[in-house]
Amino acid sequence: MAIDARPPPSQFGARLRRALGGRSGWKGLIAQLLFVAVLCWIGYAIVDNARDNLTNQRIASGFGFMSQTAGFGVSQTLIPYAESDSYTRVFLVGLVNTLVVSVIGIFFATLLGFLVALGRLSPNWLIARIAGGYVELIRNLPLLFQILFWYLAVLGALPGPRQSVSVFDSFFLSNRGIVVPRPVGEAGLDGFLVALLIAVIAAIVLPIYARRRLFDTGKPMKVWPWSVGLLIGLPLIAVLIFGRPFGFEIPALKGFNFAGGARIAPEFVALTLALATYTAGFIAEIVRAGILSVHKGQMEAGASLGLSRGATLRLVVIPQAMRVILPPLTNQYLNLTKNSSLAVAIGYPDLFSVFAGTTLSQTGQAIEVIAITMGVYLLISLITSALMSLYSWRINRSMGA
Amino acid sequence: MSELGSITPAFVRAELVPERAAPVKTTGFIGVMRGRLFNSPTNILLTIVGALLMYFTVVPTVKFLLVDAVWTGSNRTDCLAETLHRDVGACWPFVQAKASQFVYGFYPQPERWRVDLTFALAALLLLPLLIPRAPAKTLNAGLFFVAFPVLAFFLLHGGGLQGFMVSWTADLLSGLVGSLGEAGSELARGGALAVGIGKPVLWIATALSWLIAPLVWLRDWIAASGQPVWIDLGLTALIVTALVAVLTGLRNGGRPLLMTLATFIGIAVVIAWLRLDRGGLPIVGTRQWGGLLVTLVVSVTGIVASMPIGIALALGRRSTIPLIRLFSVGFIEFWRGVPLITVLFFATYMLPLFLPGNFTIDGLMRVLIGVALFAGAYNAEVVRGGLNAIPRGQAEAASALGLSYAKTTGLIVLPQALRHVIPGLVNSFIALFKDTSLVSIVALFDLLGQLRAAFADPTWSTPTTLFTGFAFTGLIYFVFCFGMSRYSLFVEHRLNAHRRT
Numbered sequence: 001m002a003i004d005a006r007p008p009p010s011q012f013g014a015r016l017r018r019a020l021g022g023r024s025g026w027k028g029l030i031a032q033l034l035f036v037a038v039l040c041w042i043g044y045a046i047v048d049n050a051r052d053n054l055t056n057q058r059i060a061s062g063f064g065f066m067s068q069t070a071g072f073g074v075s076q077t078l079i080p081y082a083e084s085d086s087y088t089r090v091f092l093v094g095l096v097n098t099l100v101v102s103v104i105g106i107f108f109a110t111l112l113g114f115l116v117a118l119g120r121l122s123p124n125w126l127i128a129r130i131a132g133g134y135v136e137l138i139r140n141l142p143l144l145f146q147i148l149f150w151y152l153a154v155l156g157a158l159p160g161p162r163q164s165v166s167v168f169d170s171f172f173l174s175n176r177g178i179v180v181p182r183p184v185g186e187a188g189l190d191g192f193l194v195a196l197l198i199a200v201i202a203a204i205v206l207p208i209y210a211r212r213r214l215f216d217t218g219k220p221m222k223v224w225p226w227s228v229g230l231l232i233g234l235p236l237i238a239v240l241i242f243g244r245p246f247g248f249e250i251p252a253l254k255g256f257n258f259a260g261g262a263r264i265a266p267e268f269v270a271l272t273l274a275l276a277t278y279t280a281g282f283i284a285e286i287v288r289a290g291i292l293s294v295h296k297g298q299m300e301a302g303a304s305l306g307l308s309r310g311a312t313l314r315l316v317v318i319p320q321a322m323r324v325i326l327p328p329l330t331n332q333y334l335n336l337t338k339n340s341s342l343a344v345a346i347g348y349p350d351l352f353s354v355f356a357g358t359t360l361s362q363t364g365q366a367i368e369v370i371a372i373t374m375g376v377y378l379l380i381s382l383i384t385s386a387l388m389s390l391y392s393w394r395i396n397r398s399m400g401a
Numbered sequence: 402m403s404e405l406g407s408i409t410p411a412f413v414r415a416e417l418v419p420e421r422a423a424p425v426k427t428t429g430f431i432g433v434m435r436g437r438l439f440n441s442p443t444n445i446l447l448t449i450v451g452a453l454l455m456y457f458t459v460v461p462t463v464k465f466l467l468v469d470a471v472w473t474g475s476n477r478t479d480c481l482a483e484t485l486h487r488d489v490g491a492c493w494p495f496v497q498a499k500a501s502q503f504v505y506g507f508y509p510q511p512e513r514w515r516v517d518l519t520f521a522l523a524a525l526l527l528l529p530l531l532i533p534r535a536p537a538k539t540l541n542a543g544l545f546f547v548a549f550p551v552l553a554f555f556l557l558h559g560g561g562l563q564g565f566m567v568s569w570t571a572d573l574l575s576g577l578v579g580s581l582g583e584a585g586s587e588l589a590r591g592g593a594l595a596v597g598i599g600k601p602v603l604w605i606a607t608a609l610s611w612l613i614a615p616l617v618w619l620r621d622w623i624a625a626s627g628q629p630v631w632i633d634l635g636l637t638a639l640i641v642t643a644l645v646a647v648l649t650g651l652r653n654g655g656r657p658l659l660m661t662l663a664t665f666i667g668i669a670v671v672i673a674w675l676r677l678d679r680g681g682l683p684i685v686g687t688r689q690w691g692g693l694l695v696t697l698v699v700s701v702t703g704i705v706a707s708m709p710i711g712i713a714l715a716l717g718r719r720s721t722i723p724l725i726r727l728f729s730v731g732f733i734e735f736w737r738g739v740p741l742i743t744v745l746f747f748a749t750y751m752l753p754l755f756l757p758g759n760f761t762i763d764g765l766m767r768v769l770i771g772v773a774l775f776a777g778a779y780n781a782e783v784v785r786g787g788l789n790a791i792p793r794g795q796a797e798a799a800s801a802l803g804l805s806y807a808k809t810t811g812l813i814v815l816p817q818a819l820r821h822v823i824p825g826l827v828n829s830f831i832a833l834f835k836d837t838s839l840v841s842i843v844a845l846f847d848l849l850g851q852l853r854a855a856f857a858d859p860t861w862s863t864p865t866t867l868f869t870g871f872a873f874t875g876l877i878y879f880v881f882c883f884g885m886s887r888y889s890l891f892v893e894h895r896l897n898a899h900r901r902t
Contacts, residue, residue, distance in 0.1 A: 019723075028722040035725055044584050046755045107485045124444050125437035126451035140882035141875055142835035144842075145849055149875075153867040154855070338740035338842045345842055355744050366750040374747065381738035 050367065057364075061202055064361045065138040066091070074349045076265055087359055092353035095376065100352060101271055108276035109336060110329075112255065119290050131284070139280030144342055145365025146278055151270035151346045172251060178269060181248035182262040188242035195238035202234075264360040267348035271340065279336045283329065290325035324396055330388035334381050341377070351376060404596055440806075447798070465490040466872060480863045481721075497690060499855045503874070506691015506846050516694055522549065523701075531888065542585060546705055550672060557690070557698070561681035562672070564623060565633035567640070571620035572615045582606035592710045597855040630678035638665040687765035691846035693877065695765070699772060699837040699847065704775035704830050711780025716810065729781070734776035744771045750845045768840050773853065776833050782826040787818035788811050827889035831882050848874055 005289030017025045020032075054061055071083055071091045077102060082091045119131030138146075156175060159165070164174030172179040208219040251263075294317045340353035352373060360369045430431030438448045478484050487499030496503075505513055526545040529535035585606050588599025623633050627877045642661050649657045649763035673683050690698070718731030736744070748771030749764070756762060791814050799809040818825075850873045856867060 032722055032724045035728070039728070042582065045580060048584075048587075050754045053758055058756060114730050123437065123440075124447045124451065125433065125449050128456075129697065130451050130454060136883065137879070140835075140879045140886070142838040144838045144880055145871070145875060145878060148849070148853070149871050153871050156867065157864065211676065231575075288714065334738075341740040342744045343792065343840070344404060344742065344840075347568050352740070352742060360750065367754060370747050370751050371745065377740055378738040378745060379538075 012058070044350055052152055058170075059364055059366075061367065063368055065365050065368070068363075070359070072362070072364075074347055075347075076268065087363070088353050090176070090359060091351070091372070094349060094354040098340055098343075098351040099355075101222065101268065101275070101343070101348070105272050105275040105336050105340065106333050108277035109283055109332070112276060112280035114287055116284035117279060117287035117291065120284065121291060135281045135284050138278055140336050143274065143278050143339055144345055147271060147274040147346060149269065150274045155266045157268050168175055169250075175266065176263070177266040178264040180262055180264065181250050183246045186244050186246050186250050188239060188244050189246055191238045191242035192235055194248075195234040199230045199234040202230050206230075206242045265348070267343070267346050271343050271347060271348050272348075275336055275339060278339075279332055282332050282335075286325055286328045286332065287321075290321035293324045294320045319395070325390070326388065326392045326395065328391075330385055333388070334384055337380055338377060339385065404664040406654060424644075435877050455833045465868065466662075473842060473854075477858050477863050477866075480861075480865060484863075489863075490861055490866055491872060492865050493869065495855075495863075495866050495869055496863065496873045499851075499858075499870075501853050502692060503848060503853060504693045507689045507850060508685060508691070508694065512559075512683065512685055512764065515559075515685075519553050519556050520697075522552070523697075548667070550702070550705065555671075555675055555677060555681060557685070557694075558687070559682035559684040560662065560900045561677045561679060562630050564629050566637035568620045568623055568629070575617055578606055578609045578613060579875070583612070584834060587627075601848050628678070630672065632781050634672070638662075640672070641665070689899065690765065692851045693848050695840065695845055695850075696837050698765070698802070699769060699840055699845075700830075702769050702836045703772040703776050703837070706769070707833070708726050710773060710777025711784050712815070714777060714781035715784035715788055718781065719788055720785060733778045733781050736775050737782070739882035741772075741775055742839055744775045744843060745843045747771060758784070764843075764847060768843060768845060771834070772837070779829050779832070780826065783822050783829055784818065786825065787820075787822035788814065790821050793818050823896065824889045824893045827885055827892075832887070833883050848877065 010398050017029075020029045067086050069084055070087050072090075073083055074081055074090065074093055076097060079093060081089055116131045116134055118128045120135070122128050122131070134306050155177075158173060158175045160175055164172045164179075166172045171181075176398055186316045206226055207223050211221045214220055298316050298320065299312055302316045303309070307315065340350055343350040344353040344357050347353065356373045360366060363369070402770040402889070411704045422495060435445050439445050441723060467490075469488050470493055471485070471489060472493050474480060474492070479494060480489060501513075504518055523545075526541065528540070530541050530545055535541070535552070584601050585601075585603030586831055588595045589603055591599065619636075623629050626632050638661075642658065642665075645657050645661045655902035672678060714729050714733055717725050718733065720726050720729070745768055752767050752770065753762060794811055795817065796809050804812070837847060838849040839849050841853065847855060855861070855870060881895045
């Protein structure tokens with residue numbers, strides 16, 4: 001008895017089913033339809049309610065308020081701003097302040113984090129314990145607590161301007177913040193900047209050249225004396241030729257406050273300090289785990305090839321550790337940027353503080369203001385993680401993995 | 402032989418070599434000192450730097466907190482250097498005076514036993530849950546995660562009940578059907594396409610309203626009767642017991658049936674004890690809550706509520722159904738991409754606009770919703786890591802046995818995955834506990850908020866008040882977070898016991 005061959009299942013039907021409903025086929029499609037229907041219904045309810053509520057409260061929806069006059073002052077502005085400027089300008093001022101505090105915080109957090117990690121791995125018992133104690137203490141206290149501590153207890157307890165702590169009579173530390181000499185451009189500035197630019201470019205190009213020469217001729221070349229020489233020498237020559245690039249405006253106590261110089265607000269100092277020390281505690285653990293994840297044999301192999309301990313660390317261990325370190329490090333950078341929104345607690349005019357704080361309370365445009373604020377933070381997060389994954393991808397490629 | 406024998410030795414030792422010094426000691430105090438602190442010039446330098454660091458941080462701290470501290474007093478003058486004529490450290494009378502505020506906030510004095518009772522109950526239920534050897538984990542977990550939150554709500558907030566499950570289900574269903582009908586009629590008035598969608602929606606709504614009509618009638622009858630809570634409870638018990646009996650069948654023995662009945666008796670006892678049918682305890686609005694109470698309520702609710710959200714999102718992200726996966730990814734990435742403080746603002750200012758006008762929602766409740774969604778997104782990523790760590794073979798073996806997706810996930814994959822990620826989850830709980838301090842920015846007075854409020858009190862404003870307050874609250878936060886992290890280490894160690902050789 002012959003068995004009739006069954007026709008093969010229709011490829012098109014199977015593909016369609018997979019595309020529409022995933023592996024569960026038509027059942028998945030029905031689940032999706034139901035899901036979308038529920039989402040649509042919730043969305044409809046939200047829009048409907050919001051429309052009713054806004055009409056009842058007589059709030060006009062839309063982004064028209066962005067061009068209205070803000071009418072409030074901002075204590076720290078890095079781009080020109082006046083009270084008569086629009087809310088759009090306020091938004092930009094806040095954004096710049098957020099970015100500044102984040103970048104500076106990230107820089108110091110990375111530095112301190114690597115130091116603490118190396119301290120924890122140090123063979124010196126005392127240093128390892130101190131670093132460990134730092135990490136435990138910092139990581140188990142809320143960030144807002146730490147920000148308030150620095151702002152209220154430490155910086156707030158500093159003496160007033162009259163009794164301020166001064167270094168060389170030009171740096172003043174008081175409860176009004178840190179006052180430092182302000183650089184003022186003079187005749188030689190252009191030449192100095194050009195020389196500095198050339199030196200920086202040379203310092204970037206030189207290692208690439210040295211590496212190519214090593215591959216071509218097999219002769220190693222010590223790069224760092226050249227780089228340091230260029231970076232210091234060229235600007236120095238420029239100064240000798242063109243004259244002083246800039247002078248310093250020394251602050252002085254006049255009446256109840258300082259005149260001249262540049263003032264770094266205590267809010268900024270407290271926020272940066274807290275963000276950097278807090279994030280450093282987390283970065284330290286990430287770096288430590290990354291270095292420990294590299295097999296001990298790698299270090300020994302480096303030594304057996306005659307590399308020095310420093311060279312082994314730099315050329316063999318750290319690059320491999322970086323692959324483990326980078327993804328969580330990115331997360332910490334993002335956390336720091338997002339956490340900078342806590343500035344609202346101490347009145348540093350960051351994006352959240354001036355926009356979701358002052359602007360929201362002045363205009364009452366809750367939906368628009370919060371949507372914009374959330375969108376900007378989301379965008380910063382997405383851009384940062386995209387950049388870091390690009391970097392991580394390049395490292396992986398150069399490692400041949 | 403003879404050649405060798407003829408050689409006369411050039412030198413034969415006649416006396417003993419002088420004793421060499423014993424090898425450098427590597428054990429004991431001296432050994433450790435020598436080996437770990439002073440074994441090279443760099444290390445000696447590092448040790449000196451470390452010792453200086455310790456000297457400049459630890460010594461002043463101890464001096465401030467203990468040696469120079471003021472222990473008794475009634476107002477600021479007792480903590481001033483001018484009155485005491487010596488260096489003044491921590492002002493502990495300030496903490497003593499504010500301690501009840503730090504714990505209870507503005508909770509009315511005579512009602513504070515309710516908070517104490519809630520804390521005690523929580524500790525009593527939590528402790529055996531944390532000790533791996535303690536018996537009856539399922540019952541304990543059920544009590545802690547389901548029964549305790551409900552009881553805690555009625556204890557802390559007060560107030561009574563108007564009905565029970567039957568009424569609530571009827572309310573919820575009629576509300577849903579009503580809103581569906583409204584949406585349908587709204588759409589039916591719109592353009593050609595909208596009518597096409599609106600008409601069927603309206604039909605569905607009408608059909609559903611006929612379907613739930615008996616339930617609505619039952620609810621009205623219960624509400625009209627003299628004892629709505631008790632009648633409703635009895636009806637619910639009857640319905641649920643019947644359902645359990647039908648679903649499990651009597652062949653399996655009466656165990657599930659007994660459990661159901663016991664649950665309902667427990668509920669009845671609680672209702673009778675707290676007099677929930679007659680208004681219950683006096684209501685204490687959440688505006689009066691504060692201090693450690695708010696910190697614990699927000700963090701515990703956040704932890705408990707974020708777990709199911711996190712698990713659902715993690716499963717959604719791994720689902721093969723495209724739209725559900727897309728939604729989960731978008732949802733998780735959105736909440737993880739924004740700071741918690743914007744989430745709290747969203748919950749405080751935007752959420753009320755999205756709800757119907759007659760539906761007001763409590764300030765604390767809004768924050769709880771925001772925190773749960775936020776923590777849920779973070780937990781989802783942790784749980785996803787655990788799900789990814791389970792070998793495919795586990796799920797394949799389950800489907801080879803003919804288990805459904807729900808059973809495969811619930812009985813095979815999830816339990817293993819959650820075991821894997823306990824340390825990660827505890828980490829995210831610690832983060833959540835610390836982040837609860839942010840609620841002080843949206844005008845809720847948690848521990849940190851109370852601390853700031855206490856600083857404003859002129860009776861206690863001295864130069865050292867700030868440091869004392871920070872030291873005290875810092876200690877509380879540290880104890881909780883450090884305790885959690887040590888516990889997670891302990892669990893991790895225990896779960897990995899089989900891996901150690």
